[in-house]
Amino acid sequence: MSGGTVKCLVWDLDDTLWRGTLLEDPAVAVPEAIRAVVTELDRRGILQSVASRNEHDHAWARLEELGLAEFLILPQIGWGAKSHAVRAIADRLGFDHRTIAFIDDRPAERFEVSRALPGVRCYPAEAASTLTTLPEFSPAIVTEDSRHRRARYQGEVLRRTERENFAGGQDDFLRTLELDLRVRRATEPDLARVEELTLRTSQMNATGVPYSEAALRDLLDDDAHEVLVATLTDRFGPHGAVAVVLLAKHSSVWNLKLLTTSCRVIPYGIGSVLLRWLTGEAAKARVHLVADFVPTDRNRMMAVAYRFAGFTEQPCECVADLPVAAAEVRRMHLVALAQEPPTVLRVSAPELAVEGTGVTVWTASALL
Ligand SMILES: [Zn+2]
Numbered sequence: 405m406s407g408g409t410v411k412c413l414v415w416d417l418d419d420t421l422w423r424g425t426l427l428e429d430p431a432v433a434v435p436e437a438i439r440a441v442v443t444e445l446d447r448r449g450i451l452q453s454v455a456s457r458n459e460h461d462h463a464w465a466r467l468e469e470l471g472l473a474e475f476l477i478l479p480q481i482g483w484g485a486k487s488h489a490v491r492a493i494a495d496r497l498g499f500d501h502r503t504i505a506f507i508d509d510r511p512a513e514r515f516e517v518s519r520a521l522p523g524v525r526c527y528p529a530e531a532a533s534t535l536t537t538l539p540e541f542s543p544a545i546v547t548e549d550s551r552h553r554r555a556r557y558q559g560e561v562l563r564r565t566e567r568e569n570f571a572g573g574q575d576d577f578l579r580t581l582e583l584d585l586r587v588r589r590a591t592e593p594d595l596a597r598v599e600e601l602t603l604r605t606s607q608m609n610a611t612g613v614p615y616s617e618a619a620l621r622d623l624l625d626d627d628a629h630e631v632l633v634a635t636l637t638d639r640f641g642p643h644g645a646v647a648v649v650l651l652a653k654h655s656s657v658w659n660l661k662l663l664t665t666s667c668r669v670i671p672y673g674i675g676s677v678l679l680r681w682l683t684g685e686a687a688k689a690r691v692h693l694v695a696d697f698v699p700t701d702r703n704r705m706m707a708v709a710y711r712f713a714g715f716t717e718q719p720c721e722c723v724a725d726l727p728v729a730a731a732e733v734r735r736m737h738l739v740a741l742a743q744e745p746p747t748v749l750r751v752s753a754p755e756l757a758v759e760g761t762g763v764t765v766w767t768a769s770a771l772l
Contacts (some may be wrong), residue, residue, distance in 0.1 A: 409540055409543045410450055410504070411497075412450065412497060412503065412505070413450060413506075413507065414452075414453045414480075416507060416513065416529070418456065418509075420508055421438060426463055428457075430466070433470075441532060441535050442472060443475070443537055444536045447550070448542070448546050448550060449546060449607040451553065451571075452476055453477055453480070454480060454481060455490055456485055457482070458482075460479075460482060463481045477554060477557055478492075478493050478497070485516060485520070487516055487520035487521055490506055490521055491521060494521075494524075501524050502523040502525075505524065505528070505541075506525070507527040510740040514527075547597040547600060548597065549597045549644040552644055556642060556644055557639070560640075560668075574671075578672065579747075581639060581640070582638055583636065583749035584636070584638065584749065585635075585674065585751045587632050587633070587634045587681070588754060588763075589631065589633075589754060590633045591732065592624070593746060594645070595624075596617060596642075598631065599614075599615060599617045600621055602648060602662060602664060608662040608707045609703055610662060610698070610710070611696055613662065619670055629650070630649070630653065631649075631650055632651070632753075633645050633647070633648055634647035634674065646665055646666045647667075647674055647675070648662065649662070652726075653756075657693070657694055658691050659694050659726050659728065660693060660694065660696065662696070663679070665678070670705075675709045676713060677749065679710065679714070680713060681743070681766060682745070683713060683740045684743035684766070687741050688755075691722075691741055692720060692722045692737065694720075694722065694723055694735050694737050695735070695736045696733045696735060697734045697735070699734065714738050715738045717737070718737060723735055747768040749767070750767040751767055
């Protein structure tokens with residue numbers, strides 16, 4: 405079985421999360437060491453859920469009394485097979501089974517889960533108090549964003565339910581979310597999350613080039629570079645930092661060296677919105693835009709976003725003003741024109757075309 409960090413831990417309740425069996429002892433208690441594990445895993449951005457054979461309302465009420473309910477998403481409490489519960493959690497989260505862990509005091513339950521879901525890592529209840537010492541529960545990077553991961557997924561569950569019950573089209577649905585995209589210049593505390601976003605060679609990474617925290621820090625102090633981070637919020641809560649833009653400003657051309665967005669905001673078209681916003685800013689500054697693009701086997705969607713925004717591979721003499729790029733880099737070019745504001749979300753962003761720290765709100769007037 406492969407290693408890698410666990411993204412969600414599924415707890416059994418009786419004699420695992422708490423001592424005793426709820427049906428026999430309504431006052432089951434949670435040892436302090438276990439409570440500490442729950443809060444620490446939460447801080448590390450590891451999601452937690454429940455697969456328990458109990459009466460749902462009874463067990464959930466006890467979890468609320470114990471102050472643990474808020475840490476547990478998508479609880480599966482009922483009388484079905486544990487493997488069905490674990491599979492349901494993985495499906496709802498969209499997680500690979502290899503990123504799921506399951507902890508239960510009963511060997512028969514662990515066996516049933518292992519057999520049905522071979523990727524899931526299973527742990528006996530005795531391991532509970534030491535989970536935080538294991539490498540698979542110790543992500544390399546813990547950021548401000550990690551701490552909010554649970555709130556994000558809880559928001560996502562509500563959003564999905566809302567979407568399933570919404571009769572209109574996607575744009576109408578997006579407008580009901582009150583999406584608010586805030587672009588700002590990155591500062592020192594953002595660097596770990598910015599690095600994390602650049603490390604992911606995702607479908608939405610235009611170059612697949614990672615930037616180290618140290619390299620990014622140098623760019624923060626460089627007037628010719630903009631390191632921008634975008635956070636997204638809606639009425640169900642924060643999505644966290646979802647995009648990074650790295651821009652080198654030359655006199656006649658701006659070089660978009662990196663644009664990467666988190667895969668989880670693909671439904672909101674954040675990459676395209678950011679490209680249009682940058683295009684509008686470049687138009688104000690009367691410069692051309694050149695985007696570096698390195699095709700990977702995963703980022704075709706990003707290439708489509710660039711082409712949709714009007715970028716082409718036609719040559720332009722402005723490219724001569726840029727340092728020579730690495731051989732694998734394709735340079736996509738755009739003569740920037742003013743852009744209509746977006747109609748499904750509100751954007752606030754720094755004014756790149758002028759000196760200073762001004763922020764503009766860019767959105768269709770209907771959304772103001
Ligand atoms: Zn040009």
